[in-house]
Amino acid sequence: MAKTYCHIVEYPMPKSPPANLESILLEAIDVTPNCLGVINSDKEVIYCNQHYASIFGVTREQAIGRKASDLLRHAWETKQGVVINTNDFEQWLSNVHSLHTEKALNQYETDLLDGRWFKMTRINLDSGNIIIMGVDITLLKQAQKSLEDAHQHIESLVNTDQLTGVHNRRSYNQLAKQECARAIRFNQQLSLLVIDIDYFKVINDNFGHEGGDSILKQFAQICSDLLRQSDSLSRIGGEEFTIILPMTDSEGAMIIAERVREHIAKYSFHTTKTNNNINVTVSIGVSSLTAGDKVIQDLFSRADMAMYGAKRGGRNQVQLAQDE
Ligand SMILES: Nc1nc2c(ncn2[C@@H]2O[C@H](COP(=O)(O)OP(=O)(O)OP(=O)(O)O)[C@@H](O)[C@H]2O)c(=O)[nH]1
The missing domain is CATH 3.30.450.20 (PAS domain)
Incomplete structure (x- = not known):
């Protein structure tokens, strides 16, 4: 049988507490x-x-x-x-x-x-x-607050497109998924716009990459000004944007898309003081949630196809996805 040993350490007895x-x-x-x-x-x-x-x-x-x-x-x-x-x-x-x-x-x-x-x-x-x-x-508490602020800042950085300040593709994926699930669950309307700036390569060629970036910023600002708080504008690629329109049917979405197209076409874009009055147009595809849709990708595919239809149709136009 294994022996166990116990070391007893003797500490000096405490002295009696001081009188004071x-x-x-x-x-x-x-x-x-x-x-x-x-x-x-x-x-x-x-x-x-x-x-x-x-x-x-x-x-x-x-x-x-x-x-x-x-x-x-x-x-x-x-x-x-x-x-x-x-x-x-x-x-x-x-x-x-x-x-x-x-x-x-x-x-x-x-x-x-x-x-x-x-x-x-x-x-x-x-x-x-x-x-x-x-x-x-x-x-x-101060350290905790700084940590929370830093976390919030990081969160906003990873979800924001650094050039335009609107949602980036990562944020779009999250928002679109959430909105689609909500609309299906509560039987609500939902529409999606896919917007692509026309001949953006030519803009870059004429005004340089910086000029192109400036156009992208102005474009994002114009769209943001036209939207409601509940709508969300995202930049999902170079010159490709989406707008998620909760509680909006295809008729409403077409009105908003046409408004965006018109404002962009009329606006005098500028890159420098001398390079002003630049004309920019967009092609927009519109789709809305239908009974058979399960995921946001269903809406996106239709809106994207409609956007390419608008390109083929001559650009500077809005097309509603087929069968809607
Ligand atoms: N300035 C700038 N240009 C970008 C950015 N991202 C992508 N691009 C450019 O956007 C241009 C897109 O060109 P294309 O895809 O050929 O399309 P497009 O010229 O817009 O023609 P259509 O879409 O057919 O009307 C390319 O020249 C890219 O280099 C960016 O962040 N800034």
């Missing part, structure tokens, strides 16, 4: 950056440090002896200390009371009007007293 331990502890509580308060069973503050008092916008001396609910009311009335977003303080207070259960330990986060955040721990002692301790987590 109480004053040392009280001093420690005062200098800590965290907050600490003690509340009795009548919910009155019987001891606290200045950080705890600052939660209510009062001094330590003003806090001791007062009920915690009165201190919160004072903070709310004077707009100091803890952030209390309510027009009905009594209702807010009763909600707070219902959150503080009889559990031995409750934890929550609280923010102050001066920007500080505390992670609060509320300990219900057997004696009926309650100890409330708050650790300053302001730096943690």
